[in-house]
Amino acid sequence: MTSFFIDQLFIQQEYQEGNLPFVGTHVIEKIDLETGEKLPPSVNKKILEGSFSTKLTVRCDGRKVRVEGNPSRWQRVDNLFGLRTIDECVSVYNNILKQLDLPPFTKTTRFHHRQTPDGKSSSLIGNGAEITLIDWTRNHEIGKGREQSFIRGLSSMQIGRARKPKLYPDGNTCNWGEASTWSMTKLYNKAVELKRHLKKAEKNSNQKDDNILTYIKNIIEYCEEKGVVREEHSLRQTMLKRYNLNWYGVVKETDFVEHIQDIENAMKTIHISHDEHETIADQLLNHSIVKSRQAANSTQSYAILWQQGMDLRQMLSDSQFYEHKARLKKIGIDIGQKFDVSRLCPTLKRSEVIEVKSLSIPAWYKMPVVETSNILPFKAYA
Structure with a gap:
């Protein structure tokens, strides 16, 4: 105790x-x-x-x-x-x-039985x-x-x-x-x-x-x-x-x-x-691929649309598409390929068993x- x-x-x-x-x-x-x-x-x-x-x-x-x-x-x-x-x-x-x-x-030193109604167990x-x-x-x-x-x-x-x-x-x-x-x-x-x-x-x-x-x-x-x-x-x-x-x-x-x-x-x-997870935007910033949170969030939003099956070539100009593609490839995401869930880039930063003391x-x-x-x-x- x-x-x-x-x-x-x-x-x-x-x-x-x-x-x-x-x-x-x-x-x-x-x-x-x-x-x-x-x-x-x-x-x-x-x-x-x-x-x-x-x-x-x-x-x-x-x-x-x-x-x-x-x-x-x-x-x-x-x-x-x-x-x-x-x-x-x-x-x-x-x-x-x-x-x-x-x-x-x-402190209790002795006990006695409490009187109870007929048919009830004694306590x-x-x-x-x-x-x-x-x-x-x-x-x-x-x-x-x-x-x-x-x-x-x-x-x-x-x-x-x-x-x-x-x-x-x-x-x-x-x-x-x-x-x-x-x-x-x-x-x-x-x-x-x-x-x-x-x-x-x-x-x-x-x-x-x-x-x-x-x-x-x-x-x-x-x-x-x-x-x-x-x-x-x-x-x-x-x-x-x-x-x-x-x-x-x-x-x-x-x-x-x-x-x-x-x-x-x-x-x-x-x-x-x-588990500690790292978003796409955080990875872009932590690897100094972009310089601002705004740029990181922008690229992340297109990556999410790509994961949802959207064709980014139809949405972006060529220069925009290749700019975001270049950023994402540096963290292992290629939006030039069709999205495959089995090849999803993990965002898991660290996983460890919790020790209790x-x-x-x-x-x-x-x-x-x-x-x-x-x-x-x-x-x-x-």
Whole structure:
């Protein structure tokens, strides 16, 4: 698990004795209209905002405490690398609960059977916190400019339990099982995502600190230079319960390993290549056959018409025809001959198998420190 870290964690704990303070933005009282019985109230979530526009949500209805968010991102500029243990993440959350006068999440030490209606199977309930969603994440170093080739290559495969890929139009993101209650796997170009966040940060008056913006730009440049593709596995409540991965204090980080191997297994079955193509116009310019982009594009356009079966001798004057013919022959295209698709001049500049490595942490990168996030202030956002 050394290369994986936790990117998101939803966790809750129920206190049978109740009497906890309500935490949310409003409370809805409920009454059964048939019996007149007062039902447990429902409380919607409260959004907390920390430094650098980071957000978490907290909710307490008097008995159940729940926190949702990204503990690795909380109070940090970024989360290229994050917290590696569940204990560290819970420590971040417990500090927040303490400041809201709520009890901390505790580890499960014993179980008992929950009372269920007749005919329903019995279920276990623990005396500690329950994980309802957890995202495990790692970074791959693909090589500069190869991110889309890598993502497109893996998007050709179903993974896991026949989960079909969904490749986004820009080619920078692919999801498997996006709407699943079981699990979702995701690959995306990290530099592209960071650039989107940078635009928001530059518009935000609270984040126009030159040192912060410079630091974010350094991270983007590092991701672009290394060709970073982020791999994420979001394990949902149904799956966590099925494999007993939901009880904090009982489950260990290593217990998740076998459930986040879909991308690793897919990478072992295919070789993904990265192709670099060079247009006819680029070849003319790079070989100094023409001096301007306009001239290169003009000759390229006639080459394309020739490939489509047009008779250029009927379209051009003799001097124009031989001028373009002379240019194109220098890169292996003879428009004096009838076009033959089997003899098409390739425009492939280079093709190579993509090598995947685990992304190393640069010496200047600021790793998350739980103690630091626990001393920074936060406020209620909604």
